[in-house]
Every structure is written in C-alpha cells, then in structure tokens.
Amino acid sequence: MSAAAVHPGRFDWHRLALWSVLLLFAAFFLLPMYVMLTTSLKDMEQIRAGNLLSLPTAPGFAAWDKAWHHACTGIDCGGLKPFFMNSVLMVIPAVLISTLLGAINGYVLAKWRFKGSELMFALMLFGVFMPMQVVLLPMSQVLGWIGIASSIWGLVLVHIIAGLPSTTLFFRNYYVGLPDELVKAAMLDGAGFWRIFWRIILPLSTPITVVTLIWQFTNIWNDFLYGIVFSGAGSKPVTVGLNNLANTTSSVKEYNVDMAAALIAGLPTLVVYIVAGKYFVRGLTAGAVKG
C-alpha cells in the first residue's frame, strides 16, 4: 500500500515528523533493554555515583558472574544456574512432544475429517484462551496422585497438555491450505494414513513446524504461573528463580545482579527472536487471527 507522496531532493517536514515519532518510540521500547544492559555492567559504586542512563565508567561482568553462580534466592545462594538448567530440561521434551502431537492432530483435523471432528476442534480452541487459574487447584492434586508433583516431569506434562490446543490449531490451519488432491492421489497409489503423513505431509511442514517450535519454546520458557504453582524445591524454572532473586530482601539491594539475572533469564528467547523473528511474529498473528 502506498500512501505517502515522496518528493526526492526536497526537505519534507512530514517525513521529519514521521521519523521523530518513530524514533521516539524506538527509544521508549529500547530504554529498559539499555538500562538492563548498562546496569548489569556496573558495580554498586558506579550505580550510586551515576544514574539510570549513565554509561558504566568501568564496565565489568562481576554482576553476571554473581547472578549465575552465587546470587541468593531466599536462603539458598547458588545463583540462577540451577533454575536455568531446570528450564532447559523442562523446555526440550515439552516443546518437542507438544509440537509432534499438534502436527498429528492437525493432520487428522484437516485431511481426515470425520463426523464431529470440527466440533471437537472448536471445543479444543477454548483451551487457547481459558484462564489457567481454573486448572491450577485440581491439577496440583492430579500431579500428586500420579506421583510427579513438584518435579520437572510434572511441569513437562502440564506444558504438553496446555500447549496442545495451540499446536493443534497452528498445524490444522496450515494443513487446511494444502491441496486435498495430494492426499487423494497418494491414497490411489495405495499409501495409508501414516505413509501419507511421513512421506507427503511432513516434508511440506517445515515453515509451520518452525513457527510452532518457536512459539512453544517462547511460551514455555517464559511461563511463570505453572512454574510457581507446580514446581518444588529442586525443579523451579528460571522465571521463578529470577522472581525470587529479585524479591529477596537483603541488606543491600544489588540492582546490577538483578539486571544481569533478568538478562540471563531472557537471553534464550531473545536470541531466538533475533535469529528467527519472522517465524515468531507469524506465530503471534496466527494465535490471534484464526484463518
């Protein structure tokens, strides 16, 4: 869509105003990132001497080292590392399994419809939006019964089930766009349900698989609600660790350590966003506008 008339070679007040607003907002969005980075490179001396926006006079990684190895969350002073590792152990199986199940469900819902399958899909869609508060209390009891309460496996299970509606939605909507003739032709050749899936559908699924993997990774890594409710002493994910660390009241509040810890907790999803932002945005818009 072209709307603005561009006059090359002439100073254009409209363009100037446009750019000022855009850059002002860019500064607003970048401010917290700038503050986190600069603060994390200062020591407490520099924090007291300067202000939020001043650059570190003697930058160093001492706060990062402390956040990773020795920072205290409550009475435990082992840094963010164990929490980070819990998140890694949780996120890998949860993302892979929920994505694979979503692909299979989407395949059935798009290419092997049966009576009632559309209704089942609609009922499942509500799971994308429902407030998870309604499952917290019963789910903690269920996890206790199957003996995985307060463990990483309990969190993995919850994330898989809670992720199924979105992953199913993503794959189903993508597969609806693939021509039915593909499946029909393969059936005439004698291929069955699984052969068609592995040989024809899955090789065409790379883009949506990347979108779903990134979506699930970002959501599960960033989750705090399940993490705080369902984890135990040894299975808290990094978001819970960070929250405990930042809210631990010690005699001297070390903002540089807090900021370094926040950056550590945010780094994995931020890297994924920078490397594959296009796919992340597609997941965001797919989650909002159903097609």
Added chain:
Amino acid sequence: MSTSTASARLSEWMPRIVLAPSFVLAFLFIYGLMAWNGYLSLSASRLLPNYEFVGLEQYETLWESERWWVALKNLAIFGGLFLFFGMAIGLLLAILLDQKIRAEGVLRTIYLYPMALSFIVTGTAWKWILNPGLGLEKVMHEWGWTSFGFDWLVNPERAIYTIVIAGVWQSSGFVMALFLAGLRGIDDSILKAAQIDGASLPRIYWRIIIPSLRPVFFSTLMVLSHLAIKSFDLVMALTAGGPGYATDMPATFMYTMAFSRGQIGLGAASATIMLATVAAIVVPYLYSELRSRS
C-alpha cells in the same frame, strides 16, 4: 478377503484412534478440571480440599471480600487503560510504519522484542527504572528538575499505573504487528481511486482504511482483554500485589487465596468468576469465527 476388510476398517478408524489420546487428555484437562474446580468452589475446602458441599457460600464470602473488590477495581483500571493505550499506540505505529519507511524491518524488530521476553524479566527491569529514589527520579534530579518526584511503585494509589506502563510497553508492539498485517491486506486500488478523487491522506485513513480494519480491531481487542484478565506475571514481578494488596488483580487474588492463604474454596470461586468473564468475551468471538469460515 476378510483381512482386507479388517485392514480397510482399521484405516477408516485410524484418524479417530490417532486423535483420541490427545483429545481425551486435552478435554479432561480443559473441561474435566474446569468442572472439578467448579465443584471445589461449592465446597467447604480451606487448607485442604474438602468435598463437603456448602452451596454458594464461597461466592458469598468472595463478593463480601474487600480485597476481591480491590482486585476487580484494579482490573477495570488496568484493563481500560491497557486496552486504550495498547490499541492507540499499536495502531499509530502500524500506520506510521506503513508510510514506506526505509528501516521498517529494524524498527519493527525493536517495537516487538518485548513480546519475546517474559513479564518477569521486563517486570524486574521496570521495577528498577521506576525505583523511587535511584531510578527515573534520580535522572530527573541530575538533569536539574529537582522537584520531580516519582513514587508510584510504592504509592498504594498510584502503583496500579506502573503496571499499566509496563503492560502497554510490552504489548503495543504486538498490536502494531496485527494492525500492520491488516493494513498490508487492504486492496491498493481503492486507495488509488480515493487519491485520484483528491481525498487527503488523513481523510483516507479515517474514512477508508481504519473502518476496513474492523475485524483486526475485534480480534486484537479480544486478545488484549483476555490477556488483561489473566495478568499475573507482571503484577508478581513489579509489585507482587502490593503495597499491601493495593495492586491485587483477580489472578493474583486467586493465587494468594489458593496457595498461600489456605482458602482453596475461595480461590476456586474466584477462578470460576475469571473463567466466566473470559468465556463471555471469547465464546461469541470463536463462534462467529468458526461459523463465518464454514
């Protein structure tokens, strides 16, 4: 012959067999636990689940609780401002970015990166920026504005607005992305015709473009409002519901009652109210989406 019919029957049922496990799991999770929570909210449960039926007693306690009303009031303030500013900034940025900006990709990446971060991460950062004394206040003092005071984070009357600031900051890039996708989908020829007719640019936007974005408006509003109702992480990271319970919201109320105050029945009742509110917004939307498609 009979083996081939058996295998034909198997392949006919295969889709259902394949779908069954994850659907059973998801349905038990969504609707089974929902019903269970509903029952808990009608029970006498306190520190431990107790299935003695007490009718609507927990709901009566809930609606008599001053703290619950504070949570609802905060949700109204936060929700209203969050929706308004999120939509306004998002739409503005989308329209500006649509003016053939050379660095569009870079700007878009900057506007949207907060969505990739956890609210706990950004909440921790905002807590430091808004810190009374060492944060923004000190910057202003050093810049010469010595009377500048900013204690919103610890001021019970103002703390809720700090959550609005952080929430809008986090989500307006997302709104921008949705509107930008909508703008890119508009037919060029209508606009060309309007330009030839001599309509000015603001007029074209106000009269033609924005009205044609109506479906995007609806879905964005819906997504933002269910995010507002579910807000939990941001509150926990920024104020933890404090000072006192001045910034409590329904989600933090539910968490506090159910998991640290030993009021399971009350927590379940508040969760049910949250569910009903989200359902009232989302179900008509999903219904119309699914109907318009088939």
